[in-house]
Amino acid sequence: MDPESQSQIKAVVDRFGNEDVVVVLGAADPDALEVAGETVTSGDPAYAGPLAGVSLGLPVVHILEPEVKEQVDPQVYSEQVGLLELTLDVEAVHSAMRKLRGEG
Amino acid sequence: MRLEGRKVIALGERDGVPGEAIASCLASAGAEVVFSLTECFV
Numbered sequence: 001m002d003p004e005s006q007s008q009i010k011a012v013v014d015r016f017g018n019e020d021v022v023v024v025l026g027a028a029d030p031d032a033l034e035v036a037g038e039t040v041t042s043g044d045p046a047y048a049g050p051l052a053g054v055s056l057g058l059p060v061v062h063i064l065e066p067e068v069k070e071q072v073d074p075q076v077y078s079e080q081v082g083l084l085e086l087t088l089d090v091e092a093v094h095s096a097m098r099k100l101r102g103e104g
Numbered sequence: 105m106r107l108e109g110r111k112v113i114a115l116g117e118r119d120g121v122p123g124e125a126i127a128s129c130l131a132s133a134g135a136e137v138v139f140s141l142t143e144c145f146v
Contacts, residue, residue, distance in 0.1 A: 005141055009113060012139050016111050023113045024130060026121030027143070036115050036143070058113070061105060063126045071107050073132035080125035088120060 001039045006049035009040060013056050023060045024068065028088040030096035033062070037100040062097045064090050108134035116142040 013021060023040045027033050035045060040058045044051040061068050064085060069077060112135040116123030123140040130137055 001143065005143065008139055008141070012111075012113060016138065021111045021113060021138070022105065022107065022135070023115060024107075024126050025115050025117075026123065026126045027115075027117035028120035029117070032117055032120070032143070036117075040113070040115075059105060063121050063129060067105065068107065068129075068133075071133040072129040076132040077129055080128045081121055084121050084125075 001036060001044065001049065001051075003049035006039065006044060006051040009056070010050050010054065013058070018056055018058055021058055023058045025060060025062045025097075028093060030092055033093070033096045033100060037097075041100075060097075060100060062093055064088065064093050065097060109136075111136050111138045113138065114140040116140070118142055118144045 025033055025036055027036060037060050038045045039051055040056050043054045107130060112130050114123045114126035114137055116126050123142040127137040127140040
């Protein structure tokens with residue numbers, strides 16, 4: 001994740017604290033999910049940006065996970081994510097998210 | 105995890121779901137999107 005984005009995420013957590021903030025990912029690539037997830041939980045894995053060594057410990061979910069989808073207005077979800085949901089490897093995303101959260 | 109009333113960081117991706125699409129969805133779920141971006145992972 002680029003340093004500017006890390007800086008903005010750090011600013012959000014500095015302002016609101018980490019108890020009320022949730023990160024929702026949208027990447028489809030398991031490697032991209034791992035990098036983004038690590039960055040907002042245990043710190044920048046590349047040790048290059050403002051979040052290097054900073055454990056924000058934020059909860060992380062994915063927009064394609066059922067527990068997120070069921071909370072979204074179905075029409076909005078269909079318009080914004082519907083086509084992508086059909087073309088992306090949703091099971092690979094679910095698997096990567098479980099791994100990211102240490103759920104096996 | 106309930107999203108309603110929570111502050112959300114939407115980290116989208118160009119080859120996945122973009123940040124703007126995530127933000128629209130979460131707003132409809134009653135969450136407050138405090139930061140949104142669309143990364144390009146290569």
